[in-house]
Amino acid sequence: QPRLAESGGGLVQVGGSLTLSCEVSARTLNWMVLGWFRQAPGKEREFVGSITWSDGSTNYIDSAKGRFTISRGNGRNTYSLQMTGLKPEDTAVYYCAALYGRPSTTPHNFPYWGQGTQVTVSS
16 A cells, blocks of 8 residues: 655745655556645645656646646655745645546545645745
């Protein structure tokens, strides 16, 4: 069963940048879709974006397009979420998640999750 672990959260000022990483402990990522979600206090968990490991194709929520980039990391089983132009509304706990199969934006379809990392954007 895959295990995921995020790193890289923290406090950043409005307009700043931050990169989150997720390490996936799995035999192979070849059939996996790897996602990033976030959850702000009092709100539902929200899809941010995902990458299909086999071909590198990505998908983003509209508010992330042009500001966030998901890519395969330097490590064998890592991927990252590079965030630029951060806004106060980006403040949330960010989770990496994985599924085997087709891309999805629904948290319920991702059976494997990291523990979450806090991102706080101060104005």
